[in-house]
Amino acid sequence: MNGQPIIETVGLRRTFKGRGKAGEVEAVAGVDLQVQAGRIFGFLGPNGAGKTTTLRILATLLPPTAGTARVVGFDVAKNPDRVRERIGYVAQSGGSYRSSTGRDELIIQGRLFGMSKAVAAVRAQEILEALDLAEAGDRTCGTYSGGMRRRLNIGIGMVHRPALLFLDEPTTGLDPQARARMWEEIRRLRETGTTVFLTTHYLEEADALCDDLAIIDHGRIVAEGSPDELKREIAGDIVTIGANGHSDKIVELMRAQSFVREASMEDGLVRLYVDRGEEAVPQVLRLLDGSGLAPSTMNLHRPSLDDVFLKKTGRSLRESAA
Amino acid sequence: MRTIRDTWLIFDRSLWLTLRNPVWVIMGVMQPILYLLLFGPLLKNIASMPGFPPGGAFNVFVPGILVMTALFGSAFVGFGLCDEMREGVVERMRVTPMSRVAMLLGRSLRDVVILEAQAVILVVLSVPFGLELKIEGIVVAFGLLALIGLMMSPVSYVLALVLQSEDALAPVVNAVALPLLLLSGVMLPMSLAPDWLQKIADVNPLYHAVAAIRALFNANYGDTEILIGTAVLAVLAVITIWMGARAFSRAAA
Numbered sequence: 009m010n011g012q013p014i015i016e017t018v019g020l021r022r023t024f025k026g027r028g029k030a031g032e033v034e035a036v037a038g039v040d041l042q043v044q045a046g047r048i049f050g051f052l053g054p055n056g057a058g059k060t061t062t063l064r065i066l067a068t069l070l071p072p073t074a075g076t077a078r079v080v081g082f083d084v085a086k087n088p089d090r091v092r093e094r095i096g097y098v099a100q101s102g103g104s105y106r107s108s109t110g111r112d113e114l115i116i117q118g119r120l121f122g123m124s125k126a127v128a129a130v131r132a133q134e135i136l137e138a139l140d141l142a143e144a145g146d147r148t149c150g151t152y153s154g155g156m157r158r159r160l161n162i163g164i165g166m167v168h169r170p171a172l173l174f175l176d177e178p179t180t181g182l183d184p185q186a187r188a189r190m191w192e193e194i195r196r197l198r199e200t201g202t203t204v205f206l207t208t209h210y211l212e213e214a215d216a217l218c219d220d221l222a223i224i225d226h227g228r229i230v231a232e233g234s235p236d237e238l239k240r241e242i243a244g245d246i247v248t249i250g251a252n253g254h255s256d257k258i259v260e261l262m263r264a265q266s267f268v269r270e271a272s273m274e275d276g277l278v279r280l281y282v283d284r285g286e287e288a289v290p291q292v293l294r295l296l297d298g299s300g301l302a303p304s305t306m307n308l309h310r311p312s313l314d315d316v317f318l319k320k321t322g323r324s325l326r327e328s329a330a
Numbered sequence: 331m332r333t334i335r336d337t338w339l340i341f342d343r344s345l346w347l348t349l350r351n352p353v354w355v356i357m358g359v360m361q362p363i364l365y366l367l368l369f370g371p372l373l374k375n376i377a378s379m380p381g382f383p384p385g386g387a388f389n390v391f392v393p394g395i396l397v398m399t400a401l402f403g404s405a406f407v408g409f410g411l412c413d414e415m416r417e418g419v420v421e422r423m424r425v426t427p428m429s430r431v432a433m434l435l436g437r438s439l440r441d442v443v444i445l446e447a448q449a450v451i452l453v454v455l456s457v458p459f460g461l462e463l464k465i466e467g468i469v470v471a472f473g474l475l476a477l478i479g480l481m482m483s484p485v486s487y488v489l490a491l492v493l494q495s496e497d498a499l500a501p502v503v504n505a506v507a508l509p510l511l512l513l514s515g516v517m518l519p520m521s522l523a524p525d526w527l528q529k530i531a532d533v534n535p536l537y538h539a540v541a542a543i544r545a546l547f548n549a550n551y552g553d554t555e556i557l558i559g560t561a562v563l564a565v566l567a568v569i570t571i572w573m574g575a576r577a578f579s580r581a582a583a
């Protein structure tokens with residue numbers, strides 16, 4: 009499988025019929041993706057971007073309206089069973105039944121993948137321990153806390169050691185400690201050769217955890233690459249100025265400066281893309297003072313994935329995800 | 331092979347989940363028990379009326395109660411599936427390579443076991459009221475009850491998969507089950523019905539089920555209704571199971 013992508017989609021589309029004549033929603037609007045085996049691939053995008061819909065298509069749950077997807081070497085539409093044998097899928101919410109115990113859910117999942125009772129029981133114990141659920145294993149899932157239930161659902165997806173694991177927002181709802189443990193667990197999966205395809209709208213998660221990223225917005229991929237490559241696209245540094253109601257004038261003034269590569273504004277903040285931030289800040293201050301446009305705040309930072317998102321879509325992911 | 335194994339796994343899981351929380355099973359048998367206790371005694375005097383089929387009052391009445399229990403027991407099983415869907419269990423299992431027929435059959439067989447258990451309770455309770463036990467007939471009748479379960483529970487599951495919620499499911503199930511019940515001669519034999527009502531009842535599979543089970547309970551083993559009832563239920567069960575399996579394999583939303 010090395011070298012060959014474990015996921016490959018061409019022109020993937022999915023439309024949902026709206027209520028009445030309200031028109032159609034194009035949840036996935038032509039996605040071409042290649043995911044290499046053995047990597048942690050992150051799918052980053054705001055609410056409603058089409059992450060879950062894409063994942064459901066790749067996991068054989070939803071037929072695409074157009075386009076094709078090959079997953080673990082098989083076409084999801086033509087050979088769904090071959091795909092299912094080798095993937096795991098953990099939905100954004102749900103997966104375990106509240107009147108069943110965590111252990112029973114893990115065991116039945118293993119058995120549905122062909123494990124014997126004894127093997128499934130050993131595997132269930134392994135997973136309960138790895139996910140810090142050993143104590144709760146014999147309680148019904150309905151008594152679990154939200155974070156415990158989430159961890160169990162993820163555990164259920166890993167029972168059969170899939171070659172490719174889809175995780176839809178695996179860390180949403182986990183406290184920082186549990187999130188860190190989940191990251192570790194996901195990295196451990198990579199070490200054992202599992203490819204992990206996860207969605208997130210946490211920038212930190214995409215940055216710290218993922219080897220490769222695709223940013224999706226309105227059903228389209230707007231950027232692709234490793235976190236570093238993406239950030240490098242935005243060369244230099246970013247200066248953010250609290251404009252005090254003078255955004256227009258400040259942007260006009262800054263665009264005229266040779267050290268400013270680009271200036272934009274959103275929500276009363278002016279953003280300058282500059283080559284050397286340390287040198288730019290004093291110059292900017294001097295210019296603003298000279299024109300009587302005193303800023304309320306000023307901030308210098310290295311480009312983050314949010315800046316990448318902002319640049320590609322004109323919106324901040326932090327706000328759209330809030 | 332895979333289908334048999336998966337069916338067993340789902341059957342086993344579903345049965346345990348039901349037994350862990352048996353409220354619905356008990357509720358399901360309480361109502362027919364009330365009929366036995368409070369409605370049954372009225373029959374003693376009606377049984378001598380012209381038009382009432384031969385046989386003891388309870389040998390006519392209990393088959394109706396059993397069919398009613400089987401019908402309602404299996405018509406509402408979709409509610410449990412709605413619950414599983416809401417918790418994401420159905421979607422999770424649809425991503426496994428498990429057999430889609432097994433998703434249906436495992437659950438429907440659980441439903442059959444539950445309704446047979448309820449039927450045993452009802453038959454045993456009826457003996458003190460004067461039900462005469464014709465063992466061979468009762469054994470075959472239990473087979474027919476199983477067919478009712480296998481015919482009705484897939485219908486309920488298909489509706490649940492399509493409608494997705496209990497709120498939408500309840501009125502639809504009632505709209506299907508109530509006319510089936512009223513036109514089956516469950517409470518009183520259809521032989522008391524006017525002609526036009528009898529004609530409508532003729533196309534109701536449950537009418538034939540009741541007639542067949544009554545014949546069996548009265549040891550009229552030569553009655554052609556037994557063959558008709560069995561054939562109608564068996565054919566319909568095959569059709570609804572096939573529809574149910576299809577619904578499980580495409581359930582999308």
Ligand SMILES: Nc1ncnc2c1ncn2[C@@H]1O[C@H](COP(=O)(O)OP(=O)(O)OP(=O)(O)O)[C@@H](O)[C@H]1O
Binds near residue numbers: 024059100
């Ligand atoms: N079954 C459906 N029927 C109709 N519309 C749907 C359906 N599923 C998704 N959509 C629509 O498709 C769009 C994309 O939804 P999707 O769930 O893929 O977004 P997402 O990126 O996963 O968002 P989130 O971060 O909130 O989970 C949304 O506009 C959503 O309303």
Ligand SMILES: [Mg+2]
Binds near residue numbers: 059060061100176
């Ligand atoms: Mg989503």
